[in-house]
Amino acid sequence: MPFAQLVIGPPGSGKSTYCSGMLQFLSAIGRKASVINLDPANDRTNYESALDIRNFITIEDIMSQEGLGPNGSIMRAMEELEQNWDEFMEDIKELGNTDYLILDCPGQVELFTHHHSLRALFLKMQKMEYRLVVINLIDSFYITSPTQYISVLLLALRSMLQLDLPHINVLSKIDLLSNYGKLDFNLDFYTEVQDLNYLLPLIKKESPTLLGERFASLNEAIADLIMDFGLVEFEVLAVEDKKSMISLLSVIDKATGYTFGSTEIGGDTIWAEATRQGGYLGSIGDIQERWIDHKQQYDEQERVEREERMKDFDQLSSRKMTPEEEWEEEVRRWEAEQGVKIGKGFKNEL
Ligand SMILES: Nc1nc2c(ncn2[C@@H]2O[C@H](COP(=O)(O)OP(=O)(O)OP(=O)(O)O)[C@@H](O)[C@H]2O)c(=O)[nH]1
Ligand SMILES: [Mg+2]
Secondary structure, eight states, X not given: OOEEEEEEOSTTSSHHHXXXXXXXXXXXXXXXXXXXXOOTTOOSOSSOOSEEGGGTOOHHHHHHHHOOOHHHHHHHHHHHHHHTHHHHHHHHHHXXXXXXXXEEOOXXXXXXXXXSHHHHHHHHHHHTTOEEEEEEEEEGGGGGSHHHHHHHHHHHHHHHHHHOSOEEEEEEOGGGGGGGOOOSSOHHHHHTTOOXXXXXXXXXXXXXXXXXXXXXXXXXXXXXXXXXXXXXXXXXXXXXXXHHHHHHHHHHHHHHTGGGTOSOSOHHHHHHXXXXXXXXXXXXXXXXXXXXXXXXXXXXXXXXXXXXXXXXXXXXXXXXXXXHHHHHHHHHHHHHHHTOOOSTTHHHHO
16 A cells, blocks of 8 residues: 655745655655655756656746746646646556655645645545645744734645645744744644634734734634634644654654554544544643754754764764664654654554
8 A cells, every 4th residue: 555745835835855854764764765746847856756747847848838937837737747647647656666655746825725736636646545645834934923823724724625635734944943033822832723812912913004903803714714623733843853754754654544554444534543643742842842942952962962872883883874774763762762663664563
């Protein structure tokens, strides 16, 4: 049973960087993974793609043939891909046996809020028995302003409803958050999407004009809607931080059913189960402490520990630790800390 991560998110939210990091990580722990570049504008990927939409279609071609601008051309390229999906799918099949496909999608939000092509492609993959999970990356910068936060919540909700697949929303670049000044609330307020009514006075302050009052009312209505659905939650990610990648993978594994090692469980059950259990991120207070309150101490402590591990390894084996061995070591430590297995052979052990 192949699994696929569909990596979406607004422009610059870290999709391609994530795909590259996840590819390295999965490969290091012995899962066969391949990245497919679905972004026709992505001419310099920071990973080696197993398959590239640009081999079929480039936005330069569409721009010159159809007289469209770069953004319209990306939408058009997705429509063309949808029409020629069988050919593309044949190429995916030729990639052979992969545990995980990782799809690096374009950043136009229309693609996952109301345009049909991406959804149609994902549905086709689902029919081919891929176990899909959407990874929706949203730059954590947006939680620094109440109205922007409401806006990304709406975006996340809209994508969840439109794509109708197991969906993991992730606040990306969490390592940069402490540079943006003090948040109005603790980080868990934002990740758990707690009572948004607390934001309302701040929204009113952010928009003091008459028009601003109507804007505040709009935000209030959206906040109510988001709370009514109660679907949106966020994980956090700093792509260079191995622990945060490992934690996120454990959440992904639950959402896809990889954790269960069974092909029998239906998608709904898995999603419900994954949602019920929540992440393995430790208590959410740890995240506030790790990424905001004591970030520098944690960074320093982790740097020192890593150097010591490297030195010990060096002395014992008279060679440097490979990146794969570093990942394995980090996974082992994480497993010991959490009492949960994620590494090689995990599927068979269950
Ligand atoms: N500090 C930090 N920077 C990150 C992280 N993830 C991505 N970035 C940076 O964010 C920038 C944008 O990342 P990309 O991976 O190109 O983002 P994208 O979503 O693929 O962008 P588009 O394809 O243009 O939509 C790059 O400079 C990355 O190095 C992170 O976790 N922490
Ligand atoms: Mg990209």
